[in-house]
Amino acid sequence: MPAIPLAAGGGIVSGRIVRRDAGGAGSRSAARSGDRSGAEGRNGAGGGQPGQPGLDFELRVRRGGFALRAAAAVRPGEVLGIIGANGSGKSTLLGAISGTHRIEAGRVVLDGRPLVSRATGVRGVEVARSGRRIALLDQRSRLFPHLGARANIAFGPRAQGVPRREADAVAEEWLGRIGLAGRGGAREPQLSGGQQQRVAIARALAAGPRALLLDEPFAALDVTSRAELRSLVAQELRRLGIPGVIVTHDPTDLLALADRVLVLEAGEAAQLGTVAEVLDAPATPFAAELTGRVLLAGTATGAGTLRPAAAPLDELRGVGELPAPGEPAVASYPPGELRIAPLAPQSGAVPKSRDRGSAGVWWVGEGEKEKAPTPAPALEAAANREAGGGNPRTNAWTGTIGAVSAEAAGLRVDCAEWPGAWARLPLSGAPPAWIAPGTRVRFALDPAVVRFAAPGG
Numbered sequence: 348m349p350a351i352p353l354a355a356g357g358g359i360v361s362g363r364i365v366r367r368d369a370g371g372a373g374s375r376s377a378a379r380s381g382d383r384s385g386a387e388g389r390n391g392a393g394g395g396q397p398g399q400p401g402l403d404f405e406l407r408v409r410r411g412g413f414a415l416r417a418a419a420a421v422r423p424g425e426v427l428g429i430i431g432a433n434g435s436g437k438s439t440l441l442g443a444i445s446g447t448h449r450i451e452a453g454r455v456v457l458d459g460r461p462l463v464s465r466a467t468g469v470r471g472v473e474v475a476r477s478g479r480r481i482a483l484l485d486q487r488s489r490l491f492p493h494l495g496a497r498a499n500i501a502f503g504p505r506a507q508g509v510p511r512r513e514a515d516a517v518a519e520e521w522l523g524r525i526g527l528a529g530r531g532g533a534r535e536p537q538l539s540g541g542q543q544q545r546v547a548i549a550r551a552l553a554a555g556p557r558a559l560l561l562d563e564p565f566a567a568l569d570v571t572s573r574a575e576l577r578s579l580v581a582q583e584l585r586r587l588g589i590p591g592v593i594v595t596h597d598p599t600d601l602l603a604l605a606d607r608v609l610v611l612e613a614g615e616a617a618q619l620g621t622v623a624e625v626l627d628a629p630a631t632p633f634a635a636e637l638t639g640r641v642l643l644a645g646t647a648t649g650a651g652t653l654r655p656a657a658a659p660l661d662e663l664r665g666v667g668e669l670p671a672p673g674e675p676a677v678a679s680y681p682p683g684e685l686r687i688a689p690l691a692p693q694s695g696a697v698p699k700s701r702d703r704g705s706a707g708v709w710w711v712g713e714g715e716k717e718k719a720p721t722p723a724p725a726l727e728a729a730a731n732r733e734a735g736g737g738n739p740r741t742n743a744w745t746g747t748i749g750a751v752s753a754e755a756a757g758l759r760v761d762c763a764e765w766p767g768a769w770a771r772l773p774l775s776g777a778p779p780a781w782i783a784p785g786t787r788v789r790f791a792l793d794p795a796v797v798r799f800a801a802p803g804g
């Protein structure tokens with residue numbers, strides 16, 4: 348079976364096997380503890396070794412002018428989350444794995460059995476979708492309208508030759524498991540959206556798939572049904588110990604279900620890591636927005652710092668791995684952690700809760716409580732000492748307030764000299780009068796809240 352180079356530095360790496368009886372919990376804790384021994388390279392390439400239980404894919408797909416390249420290994424009981432902007436290729440990836448989209452090159456292997464394997468231009472193995480034993484569920488339940496819930500669930504076992512009575516017994520068990528005992532005769536119109544989706548999940552799993560693919564399965568549901576369905580899926584994936592892949596735009600799904608996350612950007616694997624890694628140190632604008640962090644682009648300096656692009660600060664300190672010197676890298680921070688203080692003494696218009704006496708200088712932002720206000724003369728002196736480039740030791744720089752805009756989560760305050768760097772202030776109480784475009788201020792970001800990542804790995 349050919350291994351195709353999907354991304355620089357990619358390769359086939361041995362995956363960590365999770366015992367089937369250990370279910371998802373074992374894999375989840377191991378993955379969350381940062382164990383990357385079974386994970387692919389940082390670029391998302393990989394694929395596991397033939398013969399291993401679980402799902403391995405390493406593929407290229409072309410749809411018109413769009414090209415997708417992605418690879419990962421998902422062990423039994425493990426759940427891989429897929430996130431990315433609209434049109435980044437998430438559904439295409441699920442389609443390629445399940446067999447609805449033709450792959451141009453690469454392979455999909457389930458429990459060591461090649462489902463499709465193709466080198467460019469050469470026809471290799473191709474198992475039809477119906478023979479793949481992969482369930483694909485999206486936000487529409489697509490129940491057979493002429494059948495009740497029980498018959499819908501029994502459909503898979505019946506199609507596999509299980510006698511009706513036995514298939515009905517299996518379906519009854521599932522109805523109990525999904526909280527619909529006694530509703531076996533109910534057809535689609537008699538079931539709520541959440542109940543229909545439960546039946547769809549039971550129908551998919553009753554057929555005994557060896558992998559479950561979910562494409563935004565909760566997107567059409569209300570908040571309560573969404574939470575219930577999320578628990579049901581988590582519980583069943585743990586119980587069955589099969590690999591799962593979920594496409595979602597909801598970080599709650601990732602936290603509740605996924606062990607690792609693959610971030611797609613314009614058809615390329617832009618980041619692969621544990622849920623904590625991707626949410627705490629996003630490498631892409633999409634993941635940063637999803638997690639509410641501010642993303643700053645730059646290059647690694649080689650001294651454990653980032654040289655931000657088009658910034659008044661020469662070097663940014665932070666936490667996390669950086670690529671080789673000169674390589675592109677990003678840093679992210681929670682916007683509430685960027686502190687601002689005016690250079691000139693200011694008075695008045697300070698929210699009561701932030702009143703620190705008569706020093707006349709106010710650090711604002713959520714991180715304020717841990718930091719005593721710095722007197723304005725000290726700030727001015729610090730600013731004067733710097734010919735420019737700020738202070739990399741403290742990630743502090745002198746700048747000007749740019750746009751100030753009210754957002755649902757708080758007041759956004761831009762730094763005029765650093766496009767992309769901004770602070771969020773709480774909306775409670777009126778902001779100090781000096782929080783206005785044109786005010787010269789001191790910005791500071793505690794290095795402990797800055798997380799580094801490398802886009803693309």
Ligand SMILES: Nc1ncnc2c1ncn2[C@@H]1O[C@H](COP(=O)(O)OP(=O)(O)OP(=O)(O)O)[C@@H](O)[C@H]1O
Nearest residue numbers: 410411412413431432433434435436437438439440
């Ligand atoms: N029927 C089609 N024919 C040709 N190209 C298509 C077709 N459907 C999608 N594409 C292309 O494939 C790309 C990926 O689409 P896909 O549906 O996989 O993205 P996605 O990440 O799932 O998006 P969304 O979040 O909106 O569901 C699109 O940007 C589009 O260019």
